[in-house]
Amino acid sequence: MRFRIRRAGGAPETPQPEEQTPAAPAGYTVEPETVEAPLSDHETALIRASVAVVEPLAADMTVYFYAILFARYPEVRSMFPPGLDAQRDRLLRALLRIVDLVDDPEKLVRFCGHLGRDHRKFGTLPAHFPAVGECLLASLARYAGPAWTQEIAAAWTKAYGAVADVMISAAEEDATVRPALWPATIVHLAHRGPGIAEVTVQPHMPYAYAAGQYASIVTPWHPRQWRYYSPANAPREDGTLTFHVRAVPGGTVSQALVHRAAVGDVVQLGAPMGDMVLDAAVHGDLLCVAGGTGLAPIRALVEEVARRGGRHQVSLFLGARTGAELYGVDDMLRMAQRHHWLTVRAAVSDEYIPGIRGSLPEVLTEYGPWYQHDVFLSGPAAMVTSARETLALGGTSADRIHYDPFDTPVLATP
Structure with missing residues (x-):
């Protein structure tokens, strides 16, 4: 499954970097040229049956997955945050979402395309996908126990290959039109009541987004811990963005932005996303x-x-x-x-x-x-x-x- 950039309401074209915006609004969308179901009905049934077997043990399975991933491929550990509780939960939910969509190819491609583009900010490369697939299948096999068969393994291999192809293609297309990260300097801070701050940043490169979208932010104090915030302003001529941040109890990123950040600090922005435009x-x-x-x-x-x-x-x-x-x-x-x-x-x-x-x-x-x-x-x-x-x-x-x-x-x- 390959992707193309299409201008909404027009013929396929390759936009210039400064014209590109994410997910929807300024007129560009990322779509598959063809969308075909990656699995047969029988293969889909096999995958869903195997998930039903491992789901009661899913929390343990994700712990095992990351343990063997880092043991077999220690070079990828630096891509993940020190604490993995939230990461394990996200892996599980992404996996269940993919299984839920496996017989709806258009939604599956859209979902996996979002994942592929979003994973660019983590430094994910095509070479990482085989390692993840190997450890994922090993984890499923371990926790499915006797229910795991060669036929189920083949179905999972085929499904994972289709998902990886979509994510890689979406990331490659995205890389042709915009960076993976935008460094942004905090240029203004204003506290608006208990535990709320307005944080204004100046991206070091043009950051094309539409009013109503949201962006992921990582701070220098908690590397690889990303949180999502919506700009509180429509695009400005000077390119600045203002975020409204409430300090959430136990929230590392929100607490840092409200109580620790200062003018001159540099944060990183991920690509803008969202369709509420x-x-x-x-x-x-x-x-x-x-x-x-x-x-x-x-x-x-x-x-x-x-x-x-x-x-x-x-x-x-x-x-x-x-x-x-x-x-x-x-x-x-x-x-x-x-x-x-x-x-x-x-x-x-x-x-x-x-x-x-x-x-x-x-x-x-x-x-x-x-x-x-x-x-x-x-x-x-x-x-x-x-x-x-x-x-x-x-x-x-x-x-x-x-x-x-x-x-x-x-x-x-x-």
Whole structure:
């Protein structure tokens, strides 16, 4: 399976590096020229049956996988963070996701293409894939026990080969149009309440992204530990990006960015990703819903509407449990004063204060219906899930509700 770069709505072409953007928005997409099911129905059934056998032992299996990988190929150890708990979980979820998609070749190719492009920031090379495949099959064989057969091994070998081909092809195509990493200097820091900081960085090279996308960030204090944040601004002429970071208890990256980082420090950015962009909207009216620092991509989308001349009517709802946690409302109210097409409402769920009271889903029901709007949701997973369900009950079609995946975005597909 090979990939080509295609300009949305046009003929295949090879874009110049400065035109390339990730995953969707500025008009380029990475697609397979042909998508064929990598496995027969029988091979798919064999793989799923073997996963059912090892799944109760999956945690132990991932520990064993990394142990034999580093024992057999010690040169790859430096590519991974010192603590592997999160890494083991990601491996397991990626593996289960691939198995889930193995009979849906288009989604499988899309998912593995994202993985391949994202793995460039780790320094992954084509030569690493055979080592990983060897250790993966050895781990599956050990924990499947007597259920492991030559036929199952052959099916897994074929499946892994197809996945590796897609990831390698996607990474190679990506490498022709953009770097794997962008060094970026912190040029401004502002603390916005307890445990929240606005961190502005200046990439050392042009960083093409679209409002609403997210980026992975690694700090110099915790090498190889990546976390995802959304820029809170539409692209600027000076190229700077501002991230809203909340210090999460036990979060190494967020704690470092909020409490340790200083102007002049250099972080690294991975390629921008995500499809929650303005070009996904088909209606003139937009509903934007943000909880906590989930305001960041929503604010960027509002800026992008302004950049395009205010061609959308935007209803923005901000939510929090208490007034003290209601983040960024003054900034958005000032934007509403400048732009007649923007309406801002703030709601608090657990405190009696002047203004709107209730959870965001409750408030959306009160002010709806919203079935003639494109909807952009961002914030805690529980809030996004509840708001999505509320909007669907109100008649908003699923394809008009846009939000980013939760947790580790590259391990999820719409």
